Amino acid sequence: MSLKTLEKISTEDPLNDVEQRVIIDQILDENKDIPGATMVVLNRLQEAIGFISPAMQVYVANQLGEPVSRVHGVVSFYSFFTTIPRGKHTIKFCVGTACYVSGVDQIIEKAKQILEIEPGETTEDGLITLELCRCVGVCSQAPVIVVDEEVQGRVKPNRFPKTVQDLKSKEA
Amino acid sequence: MAYFRSHVLVSIDPICIDKGAYELIDALHDELVKQGLIDEVQVLETSRIGDPESEGPDLMVYPEGVHYTNLSLEDVPFLVEEHFLKGRIAAQYTREAKEIADKELSAPQAKEMRIVLKNVGEIDPLNIEEYIARDGYMALGKVLTEMTPEETIQEVLESGLRGRGGAGFPTGLKWRFIRDAEGDQKYMICNADEGDPGAFANRSVQEGDPHSVVEGMIIAAYAAGASQGYIYVRAEYPIAVRTMRIAIDQARSFGLLGDNILGSDFSFDLDVRMGAGAFVCGEETALMASIEGKRGEPRPRPPFPAQKGLWHNPSNINNVETFAIVPQIILNGAMWFANIGHEKSTGTKTFSMAGDVKNTGLIEVPFGITLREIIYDVGGGIKEDKKFKAVQTGGPMGGCLPEEFLHLPMDYEALEQAGSILGSGGLVVMDEDTCMVDIARFFMEFTQEESCGKCTPCRIGTRRILEILTRICEGKGKPEDIVTLRLLCEQINENSLCGLGKGAPNPVKSTLDHFLDEYEVHILEKRCPAKICKPLIRFEIIDGPCTGCTLCARNCPVDAIFGERRQTHVIDPDICIKCGICEQICPYDAIEIK
Ligand SMILES: Cc1cc2nc3c(=O)[nH]c(=O)nc-3n(C[C@H](O)[C@H](O)[C@H](O)COP(=O)(O)O)c2cc1C
Ligand code: FES
Numbered sequence: 001m002s003l004k005t006l007e008k009i010s011t012e013d014p015l016n017d018v019e020q021r022v023i024i025d026q027i028l029d030e031n032k033d034i035p036g037a038t039m040v041v042l043n044r045l046q047e048a049i050g051f052i053s054p055a056m057q058v059y060v061a062n063q064l065g066e067p068v069s070r071v072h073g074v075v076s077f078y079s080f081f082t083t084i085p086r087g088k089h090t091i092k093f094c095v096g097t098a099c100y101v102s103g104v105d106q107i108i109e110k111a112k113q114i115l116e117i118e119p120g121e122t123t124e125d126g127l128i129t130l131e132l133c134r135c136v137g138v139c140s141q142a143p144v145i146v147v148d149e150e151v152q153g154r155v156k157p158n159r160f161p162k163t164v165q166d167l168k169s170k171e172a
Numbered sequence: 173m174a175y176f177r178s179h180v181l182v183s184i185d186p187i188c189i190d191k192g193a194y195e196l197i198d199a200l201h202d203e204l205v206k207q208g209l210i211d212e213v214q215v216l217e218t219s220r221i222g223d224p225e226s227e228g229p230d231l232m233v234y235p236e237g238v239h240y241t242n243l244s245l246e247d248v249p250f251l252v253e254e255h256f257l258k259g260r261i262a263a264q265y266t267r268e269a270k271e272i273a274d275k276e277l278s279a280p281q282a283k284e285m286r287i288v289l290k291n292v293g294e295i296d297p298l299n300i301e302e303y304i305a306r307d308g309y310m311a312l313g314k315v316l317t318e319m320t321p322e323e324t325i326q327e328v329l330e331s332g333l334r335g336r337g338g339a340g341f342p343t344g345l346k347w348r349f350i351r352d353a354e355g356d357q358k359y360m361i362c363n364a365d366e367g368d369p370g371a372f373a374n375r376s377v378q379e380g381d382p383h384s385v386v387e388g389m390i391i392a393a394y395a396a397g398a399s400q401g402y403i404y405v406r407a408e409y410p411i412a413v414r415t416m417r418i419a420i421d422q423a424r425s426f427g428l429l430g431d432n433i434l435g436s437d438f439s440f441d442l443d444v445r446m447g448a449g450a451f452v453c454g455e456e457t458a459l460m461a462s463i464e465g466k467r468g469e470p471r472p473r474p475p476f477p478a479q480k481g482l483w484h485n486p487s488n489i490n491n492v493e494t495f496a497i498v499p500q501i502i503l504n505g506a507m508w509f510a511n512i513g514h515e516k517s518t519g520t521k522t523f524s525m526a527g528d529v530k531n532t533g534l535i536e537v538p539f540g541i542t543l544r545e546i547i548y549d550v551g552g553g554i555k556e557d558k559k560f561k562a563v564q565t566g567g568p569m570g571g572c573l574p575e576e577f578l579h580l581p582m583d584y585e586a587l588e589q590a591g592s593i594l595g596s597g598g599l600v601v602m603d604e605d606t607c608m609v610d611i612a613r614f615f616m617e618f619t620q621e622e623s624c625g626k627c628t629p630c631r632i633g634t635r636r637i638l639e640i641l642t643r644i645c646e647g648k649g650k651p652e653d654i655v656t657l658r659l660l661c662e663q664i665n666e667n668s669l670c671g672l673g674k675g676a677p678n679p680v681k682s683t684l685d686h687f688l689d690e691y692e693v694h695i696l697e698k699r700c701p702a703k704i705c706k707p708l709i710r711f712e713i714i715d716g717p718c719t720g721c722t723l724c725a726r727n728c729p730v731d732a733i734f735g736e737r738r739q740t741h742v743i744d745p746d747i748c749i750k751c752g753i754c755e756q757i758c759p760y761d762a763i764e765i766k
Contacts, residue, residue, distance in 0.1 A: 035464075035465075035483065036445065036463050036464045036465040037465060038465030038466070039445065039446075039448065039462060039463070039465045040445065040446075040465070042448070043407070043446050043448060046448075070466075073467050074465070074466065074467055077450060077467040077468060077469075077624075078447075078448030078449055078450050078468070079448070079449035079450065080407045080447075080448035080449035081448055095369075096369025096370060097369040097370040097526070097527075097564065097567075097568075097598070097600045097614070097615075098369065098370050098526035098527055098532075098600055099369075100614055101526075101527050101528065101600060101602060101606065101611075102527070103752070103756075105751065105752075106751050106752055106753050106756070109729045109730075109749060109751040109753065110727075110729050110751075110753065112729065113729030113730065114729075133408065133449075134367070134369060134408060134449065134451065135367075135368070135369030135370065135371075135372075135408070136408050136409075137366065137371075137372035137375040137408060137409060138276070138372060139369070139370050139371075139372055139524060139526035139532070139598075139600075140276050140372070140524070140525070140526055140532035140533040140534070141276075141532075142526055142527075142532075149410065150190060157727070157729075157751075157753045157756070157757075158727050158753070158757055
């Protein structure tokens, strides 16, 4: 990508952040020559940066020698790839069959009440993002939520406020 | 290998780590050194053994199989002294037997038989030597030194092994197709996408016994003449991804992967690729597109992957469980395996039990066992001794079976005849409080969201069905809806491009077949008998039992409950979102659903 295009993109973009730029370049460097690189690179970027901005998609496409439309098509196809930043922490609610049957709905309602956001949204202070997700494969513990990387099973609605409290006190 | 008389397996799933699993490992190690036992007792890490709700990290001691839980660092000196020095079980820290239901994998129940799960929970998955100590990689050695690829294929064919990922195609036959296909570069692919909500056996095997999958894949590659392999793991399984990567690195350093495996002239290598949250990528042609770095859209077959697969080269895809069984067949012989099971379904199958059954978790049983035996004998029956209503098998493309089908022997054919499928072995048990129309709607929502949109019947058809089902659940159904639903089911099934669309109508069709009366009550009487469909129910507080304790009011997410302390409360129906939290927490059963 030429410097000129880079100037046009938002100063907030990870490409304009010195540290994140190093990470992005490193991921591209390490993986660009392996077969099927697009998926591998996007997965690594999503994990390391937390999202894949439109500018990053253009950058990846150029580096991999792919049309931008193809990279964009891949990003939009898979639900794991997000194009806007998430909050510092994410709470995911499993909406798989076992969790649905075990009443994950009630926990979602409780979360909406406490945080005053809908699934898919982030709290105003940028601390917590709520998301729905597919079966995480611990159905015997249903209903299941995933707080950042941590799987919590047999969650009860009235214990959920503590989960949020724990995240907040981690920050304080 | 040093000889240890005891092995301590400490669970290092994220929850246990959070609760100090690593500190516990350090403390155990220090204490064992202090008490002079470090050469006799080995401390290992293992994936999840406990239940996240317990208050401390979990550990298991083998060979005794004792499960300790709620351990704090102060308990360690006493525990080490009691258990390892004096040889007495420290009963105050053991997990009580009644909590068996909380474990993902418990000791085998009667009627169980473990082939795939043989090592899961028993060995350290991150240590290849433990796998080798249990005859691991012996099958590979046997194949490479004593058997030709053709003989290997013949052995698997004679065992009757069929794919565990859904369709149940004979594995040996698939291997023969790819072996016979022309091409210099052939690929062996492991399908670890396990997208069926309700199924988790593939995750358990990858996290608990990764080398069985690696070994199975190498044997398959040898038989097929493949030189490169990929394991495609769904992004929801980060621990499985990590465990598989470690296993592959270890196998490579032992000369079991790479060039000239075990000194033979056969070379093969493996790589892990991650999905990114698309259910359709479990379908084999979509999965290959995803590995190629593209959108995971399926394509019509033929050409089959065996002719034109990954990067247009001959490829073969099998499920995790299929691969994990292969070394056992080679070691014990085709006849041993063929004698287990039932008719055309040989061997064992894992089932992931979830829902309203007492013992949820993973089981492995021989084919031919009945659904009733699985749910009542192995699963312990229905929670709170409620009435059984249905069991959902095969995930979003499977069906819901009522009581009359509980005598069915579990095998590929019997389930298909009953209007469901075996799929990847998910079993979600539903009790009398489940609304079958709502369940059909739930699955349709799933398939509608996961439809890749490439073919019209699946994209538009599932949306039409979802609209009708939603309407019925809202009490706005029309009598003619049932005929329309049946017609749509038939058309989507016949005209869709891939298995997703072909199977999508199954949950609707099976509930229409077996629970038609529930549809009729919703449509004609505008009532939900199970009291689940929100627009058709309302919550009320009964005067007598309510003590005015305010618990419900404090927990209501929308502040719809009003009342003074010590006085009967009321729910404002205009604000109430019918989430059911009040009913669940009321200690006096004062909330009624009407
Ligand atoms: C929509 C869809 C999803 C599928 N998901 C999976 C899956 O998660 N795991 C799997 O092994 N097979 C899945 N399959 C079946 C695969 O296409 C393929 O048949 C299987 O991986 C072959 O392996 P096997 O012969 O060992 O069963 C799916 C099929 C369809 C149509
Ligand atoms: S359905 Fe929630 S973990 Fe499987």
